[in-house]
Amino acid sequence: MNFQESYNVELKREVVEDIRKEIIAFANSEGGTLYIGVNNDGSIYGVSNIDETMLQISNMVRDTIKPDITMFMRYDILEQDDKKIISVNIQRGTNRPYYYTKKGLRPEGVYVRQGTSSVPATDTAIRQMIKETDGDSYEEKRSLEQSLTFEATSKEFKQRELAFGLRQIQTLKIINADGIYTNLGLLLSEQCVHTIKIAVFEGSDQNVFKDRKEFTGSLVQQLNDVYNYIDLHNQTYSTFDKLLRIDSRDYPEVAVREALLNSVIHRDYALRASTLISIYKDRIEFVSAGGLLPGITLDDVMLGLSVCRNQNLANIFYRLQLIEAYGTGIKKIMNAYSNCADKPKIESTSHAFKIILPNKNVNTPTSNIDFIDKNEKIVFNIAKEKGFVTRADVECQLDVSSSTASRLLRSMKDKNALSLQGKGKNIKYVLNQSHGN
Structure with a gap:
C-alpha cells in the first residue's frame, strides 16, 4: 500500500497535538483518513504501542473538540512491512463547524481542508456551515462567541423568584444539547452584539439634536435602560379642576412598554442594524430590523395575529412576565389611545417595522393653566x-x-x-x- 498526502489523506509519524487540526478539518470538509505511524514521504515508521496510542487519540478528540465527533470516527489497525500503523477514518460531520474547544468558533479554532493542508476557516465559511447544519433560525444557531456572562438576565430571574441554573438554561435553549451557547444565549448575555440607539430631537424633524445615546449589553438590560431613558423624556402635562390636579403623560406608559417590547422580541437579529428609537416633539418612532414574516399582513397584525420570529426569546420574556400573551401588544397600544384623535401608526417594509406613537399633549392648549401658587x-x-x-x-x-x-x-x-x-x-x-x- 502506497501512502501519499492528498486532500483526504494526512500522514503523521506519531501522535502530536497538531492532529486535532487535521481531524477537525476532515470533519468540516469532505472527510478523510489520518494515518499514524507513517512518515511524510510515505515510508512506514510504525506504532509501538497500539492500544495506548488509540486511547490517547480518543481522549484528545473527546476532551478538546466540539461538538462531539466520536460517532464519525473509526479506528483500524493496519500492518505493513512487519510494522503496525493506525488508520483513523473521519467522516464529514453533520453538526459542523467542529472546532478546537479552547479557541472557539473563530478562524483560529475552526479548520477546513485546502489541498493537502488544514487551514483556518474564514468567518464567512464558519457562518455558512452553521447555517447549513443549524437551519435558518437565528436564535437556535450556535453563537460565534462562547465566552458569555449572564449577570443582568440572572438578576432579572432572581427578582421574579425564578431559577436560572444549568437545567433552566438548557430548557430555555440558551445552550444546545452539546453544551454550546446558542445565539439566544448571546442575546441574553452581556456580550450581545446588538444595540438600541435613541435620538432626541428639538422639533418635529431631525434638524436639531438634543441628545443621543446607544444602549448595549444583554437585551434584558437594554429593555430596562431604554424604558427608563424614554420615561425621563415622557413629560407630564397637568391641568386643574378647581383644586384637583389632573396629570396626563405625553405617551401612555403601556404603549411605550409594548412598542419597546415589540421592537426587541420581533426584530430580525440576523441583520446587524441597531433598533432605532427617535423622540420628536410630537411623536416617538420605534424602528426595528426585519419586516413582517412571509404571508403575514399589517391587517393580520392589527387583528391580533402573532407569528413570532424569535419564539424562544418570546418564551423567556413570557416567563419573566414581561409579556402576558402573544399577539396582545399591538391591541394594548391602540387601546391606550382609544380616547385620542391621533392614533398610533404602524408601517412595514421588507426589512423594517415601525411603530409611531403620537404625543397626546402636543396640541393641548397651555395658555389656560391656572397658577394656583x-x-x-x-x-x-x-x-x-x-x-x-x-x-x-x-x-x-x-x-x-x-x-x-x-x-x-x-x-x-x-x-x-x-x-x-x-x-x-x-x-x-x-x-x-x-x-x-
Missing part, C-alpha cells in the same frame, strides 16, 4: 418680561433655596408652562409659545 405667577411674569428665567432669578426674587427654586421650575415645566433650554451652567427656562401670547 402665587410664586408660579411671579416666575411666569419674570420669564415673560425677560424672555426667560433662570434658577438664580427665582432664588433672588423669591428668596428661596436652590432646591426650592429647582423644584418650582420643574413643576412649571411639567405643566407645560416652561421649556428647558441649554445645558449645565447655561440652563434657562422660556415660556412656551401659547404662554407668550
Whole structure:
C-alpha cells in the first residue's frame, strides 16, 4: 500500500497535538483518513504501542473538540512491512463547524481542508456551515462567541423568584444539547452584539439634536435602560379642576412598554442594524430590523395575529412576565389611545417595522393653566418680561433655596408652562409659545 498526502489523506509519524487540526478539518470538509505511524514521504515508521496510542487519540478528540465527533470516527489497525500503523477514518460531520474547544468558533479554532493542508476557516465559511447544519433560525444557531456572562438576565430571574441554573438554561435553549451557547444565549448575555440607539430631537424633524445615546449589553438590560431613558423624556402635562390636579403623560406608559417590547422580541437579529428609537416633539418612532414574516399582513397584525420570529426569546420574556400573551401588544397600544384623535401608526417594509406613537399633549392648549401658587405667577411674569428665567432669578426674587427654586421650575415645566433650554451652567427656562401670547 502506497501512502501519499492528498486532500483526504494526512500522514503523521506519531501522535502530536497538531492532529486535532487535521481531524477537525476532515470533519468540516469532505472527510478523510489520518494515518499514524507513517512518515511524510510515505515510508512506514510504525506504532509501538497500539492500544495506548488509540486511547490517547480518543481522549484528545473527546476532551478538546466540539461538538462531539466520536460517532464519525473509526479506528483500524493496519500492518505493513512487519510494522503496525493506525488508520483513523473521519467522516464529514453533520453538526459542523467542529472546532478546537479552547479557541472557539473563530478562524483560529475552526479548520477546513485546502489541498493537502488544514487551514483556518474564514468567518464567512464558519457562518455558512452553521447555517447549513443549524437551519435558518437565528436564535437556535450556535453563537460565534462562547465566552458569555449572564449577570443582568440572572438578576432579572432572581427578582421574579425564578431559577436560572444549568437545567433552566438548557430548557430555555440558551445552550444546545452539546453544551454550546446558542445565539439566544448571546442575546441574553452581556456580550450581545446588538444595540438600541435613541435620538432626541428639538422639533418635529431631525434638524436639531438634543441628545443621543446607544444602549448595549444583554437585551434584558437594554429593555430596562431604554424604558427608563424614554420615561425621563415622557413629560407630564397637568391641568386643574378647581383644586384637583389632573396629570396626563405625553405617551401612555403601556404603549411605550409594548412598542419597546415589540421592537426587541420581533426584530430580525440576523441583520446587524441597531433598533432605532427617535423622540420628536410630537411623536416617538420605534424602528426595528426585519419586516413582517412571509404571508403575514399589517391587517393580520392589527387583528391580533402573532407569528413570532424569535419564539424562544418570546418564551423567556413570557416567563419573566414581561409579556402576558402573544399577539396582545399591538391591541394594548391602540387601546391606550382609544380616547385620542391621533392614533398610533404602524408601517412595514421588507426589512423594517415601525411603530409611531403620537404625543397626546402636543396640541393641548397651555395658555389656560391656572397658577394656583402665587410664586408660579411671579416666575411666569419674570420669564415673560425677560424672555426667560433662570434658577438664580427665582432664588433672588423669591428668596428661596436652590432646591426650592429647582423644584418650582420643574413643576412649571411639567405643566407645560416652561421649556428647558441649554445645558449645565447655561440652563434657562422660556415660556412656551401659547404662554407668550
